[in-house]
Amino acid sequence: MRAAVITQPKTLQLENLEAPQAGFGQVRVRVGATGVCGTDLHLYEGHFHARLPLVPGHEIxxxxxxxxxxxxxxxxxxxxxxxxxIACGQCWACRRGQRQHCLHFEALGVTRAGGFAEYVVAPAQNAYPVRGLSVAEAAFAEPLGCVAWGIQRLRPEPGSQALLFGAGPIGLLLLQALLVSGVTRVVAVDPVPERRELAKRLGAWQALAPGEPVRDLAPHGFDIVAEATGVPAVVESMPAYAAVGGKLLIFGVAPEAARVQLSPYDIFQRDLSLIGSFSLNGTLPVALQWLESGRIQVKPLISHHLPLEALHQALAYKEHPGMGQALKVLIEP
Ligand SMILES: [Zn+2]
Ligand SMILES: [Zn+2]
Incomplete structure (x- = not known):
């Protein structure tokens, strides 16, 4: 089978590998679509202590x-x-219901062969049947499952207002997930005009460029301030927009070494909550509910359907956001 393989940091090549066989308790999947994600770029660059060679691709x-x-x-x-x-189910983290922090953590496309190949083998319990969706839409189950975990961590209150930084593919999923989870109005902030336009189409109350005033939109601040940018300066700015009792959700992947300045007194005195959200934790079924019910739209987020040979180009889009008007890029091997 054809597969894209990271052989060493910054080296990606198309190889002919033997097709894997489904072992005990496993299924083999003929890959229809695999989404390209920032994590793939990090793996390509040699971060995350990637065990190479690796077939990346985890949105399968x-x-x-x-x-x-x-x-x-x-x-x-x-x-x-x-x-x-792929969690062991037996370690301390798994027993506490935190599979994504499994002490023996494995993941398709991160530590094991993933979806940028014609075939992938997975434990049967990791395969969720999908009804009434194209494979392209179904490829959003994983990133949307991460968003669903973020929503479970955040626990939005009914009738709340949210300010959301970042209207890339993940931000636009988060926007819609907030709106189906009790949030009444979302103000999205993004520098790219097309993304702001799309945010409005997908339900944002207002979509603003960075620096445009938001005070009038929520004079007492926002109940939720979320970011899907990974930009440390954005994180630093978040408390100032929060209402008393507000929740701050850090969803973007910032550089590991980045640091920000926050005022502990401000967080203390205004009852703010600082919430992180990592990966997904049994929340893929929630994502499928959102997708199958049509409550969350993903087709408008797909900017490219590319063959396996074009994974390089897809990673370049990730490296340079805005390039080629890329939103979600799907590889269809
Ligand atoms: Zn991803
Ligand atoms: Zn475990």
Whole structure:
């Protein structure tokens, strides 16, 4: 089978590998679409202590084409979305229900062969049957599952107002997830006019460029201030927009070494909550509910359908946001 392989940091090549076989408790999936994510760029650059060589790609959807022994409830021909997180189920973190922090953490496309290939093998329990969605839409189950985990961490109050920094693919998912989770109005902030336009189409009350005044929109501040930018300066600015009792959600992936200045007194005195959200934790079914019910739209977020050969180009889009008007890029091997 054809597969894109990171052989060493900053080296990606198309290789002909032997197609994997579904072992006990596993299924093999003929990959239909795999989303390109910032994590793929980080792996390509050699971060995350990647074990190379690696076939990246963790936002995977496709069709089951081989069912291993010991698998119940899945059949050949079924369209599935894959949860990439493979947790041991036995360690301290797993026993506390924090699978994404498993002490023996493995993930498709991060530590094991992922979806930038014609076939991928996954534990059967990681494959979720999908109804009424194209594989392209189903490829959003994983990033939207991460958003669903963020929403579970955030616990938005009914009727609240949110300020959201970043209207890239993840920001636009977060925007819609906030709106189906009790938030009444979302103000989105993004420097790219097309992204602001899309944010409004997808339900944002207002979409502003950075620096445009927001005070009048929420004179007492926002109940929720969220970011999907990974930009430290944005994080630093967040408390100033929060209402008393407000919640700050850090969702973007900032550089590991980045530091910001926050006022502990301000967080104390105004009852603010600072909330992180990492990966997904059994929340892929929530994402499928949102997608299958049509409550969350992902088709407008797809900017490119590319073949495996173009993964390089897709990573360049990730490296230079705004390039080629890229939003979500799907690789369709
Ligand atoms: Zn991702
Ligand atoms: Zn574990």
């Amino acid at each position: 959807a496709g069709v089951v084409d081989q069912v291993g022994p010991g698998v119940a409830g899945l059949a050949e021909g079924q369209v599935v979305a894959l949860d990439p997180v």
